[in-house]
Amino acid sequence: MSIIEKFLDYYTKKADFYRESAKICAQICETNMEQMGIRGIVTSRAKKVERLRDKLEKRSKKKNYCSLEDITEDIIDLAGVRIALYFPGDLKKVQNLIESTFQIIECKVFPEFSKYKEDQGKEYKKRFSGYWATHYRVYLKESDLSGDLMKYSNTIIEIQIASALMHAWAEVEHDLVYKPFSGELSYEEYQILDELNGLILAGEIALERLQKAVKNRVSQAGQEFNNHYELAMFLYNRLGSASDNPNSEAILGRVDLLYNCLKYTRYNKPENLMEILSDIDPDIQNSTIVDQLIEKMGKLNPALYESFFHMKQGEELKYQLETLRMNRENGNRQGEANTLANIGYLYLSKENYDEATSYFTKSVEINHEIGGIQGEANQLLNLGSSHRLKGDLDKSLEFCDSALALHMRINYKQGQANALGMIGNIFSDKGDFDRAAGYYKDALAIYKETSYKIGEATQLSNLGSLFFKQNDLDIALGYCNRSIGLYSECDYKQGEADTLCLAGKIYLKKNMPDEALIYFKKALSIQEDAGSQKNKTSTLMMLGKIYKDKGDCEQALHFYNEALIISRNIGYKNGESEALKNIEFLN
DSSP: OOHHHHHHHHHHHHHHHHHHHHHHHHHHHHHHHHHHTOOEEEEEEEOOHHHHHHHHHHHHHHHOOOSHHHHHHHOOOSEEEEEEESSGGGHHHHHHHHHHHSEEEEEEEEOOHHHHHHHTTSSSOOSSOOOOEEEEEEEOOGGGOOGGGGGGTTOOEEEEEEEHHHHHHHHHHHHHHHSOSSSSOOHHHHHHHHHHHHHHHHHHHHHHHHHHHHHHHHTSTTOOOOSHHHHHHHHHHHHHTTOSOTTSOOOOOOHHHHHHHHTTSGGGSHHHHGGGTTTOOTTOTTOOHHHHHHHHHHHHOHHHHHHHHHHHHHHHHHHHHHHHHHHHHTTOHHHHHHHHHHHHHHHHHTTOHHHHHHHHHHHHHHHHHHTOHHHHHHHHHHHHHHHHHHTOHHHHHHHHHHHHHHHHHTTOHHHHHHHHHHHHHHHHHHTOHHHHHHHHHHHHHHHHHTTOHHHHHHHHHHHHHHHHHTTOHHHHHHHHHHHHHHHHHHTOHHHHHHHHHHHHHHHHHTTOHHHHHHHHHHHHHHHHHSSOHHHHHHHHHHHHHHHHHTTOHHHHHHHHHHHHHHHHHHTOHHHHHHHHHHHHHHO
């Protein structure tokens, strides 16, 4: 059997593997393009055996293959993805997407003008430049894969990007020029292909003009955006030109979710959206345009922020459920257990404790079956947290004790500290403050030993809360200030804001309202940019109370009204009720 036949035999057995690699890559591209408002058709394939045979036979004359490794190094398009853009002007956006999403091996831009000059030496001399496209050879990033899917991370995948028109012409030209049905193409056939290429290039110019006309239309005052593609065009048009880097495109982010949030609001018109675009920086590396817009809108209308957050949660749940299905189909038990845990977290964040408990339990069972001790311990701890939030402290303690025992068995220090901290919370809830303090201090010692500062800050805050409950206010305040310093050092805003509020309550209990005011205002300034809207209403309510007690009813009413507006916008009934009672009491 020849080297080529041996390779074809190997490839036939591995074709499904290459097909699945390309499919995963295509799904990533298609999902991101849809979310960013880029129109196009994404397809994937594993190279057909007969096409591969033809290619190998032609290349072997020059390459003189001596081994399977020679062929593997030479043929790099066994797995392929094709992106056919509706508008050629979107090429730069897709290039940025590819370069930020995959591990790049090589990028080739066509036409290769040296090859174009070679072709001019033939009997028929081309008038037009031929194939215009960008080809990437990439690896999937390991961070985007889990469990059994990790096996696809070392596969080279070729991604071809061109306009839909150019891809159609290239298919015709490739099959006729490189695989004619009989003999060499005639002069007239080459001439017609060249003529068609000229029409395609003219068509691409027309598409660029069409895209510009659409951009102008969607930017007109009074016109609502009809879909997220139009919103994306408007944002690219306005913010792409604002970038200080002329060679880069603004990174939009989840424009599909943004449109769903805006479509029933006043911001679904260009002139109104322009009001909040002035402070948006398209060159910020770690924040997309959409993230910046939502953050700014959240200050003007908290309901929009909450709506966007819940939509993202819904999208994440859909993604995790699809991942769960794939893991089950592939028999990937570890991946299945991990995904069940991820779904549990999502339900826990929605305060749906029964669903969270169900998914964590399934994850525990699978981890136990496959010997995943750390995974089993982590999910037992999550079960403990869920039952604590449900109010079943004895059941919670049972799960946390089991988690601690497993973490000690495998000597996983951070897992031990997490379990100790949770057990401390349970004893604090039970009113057994001495035992709670012991567990918190044990957790604190491990976090210090392992240099995990956020964990250290959390236990200091827990100790501050514990001593506050016991009315040891100076000791409580000392723990809080140490915690705030560490949270600030780690730039963990949520923890810092929560502990600032705790310190504010301690100062109130010490009858020092001016100092309390300083801490609550610091917390509020952090919550303007980070943290939940529900926590923000609590801070506003505390500020209202302080001003009421100081006799400044006007300021108190201001903060109570802010709390009322946010509570109504996010559907927080308890917050709304409390704010209304406070306002009524002022009157």
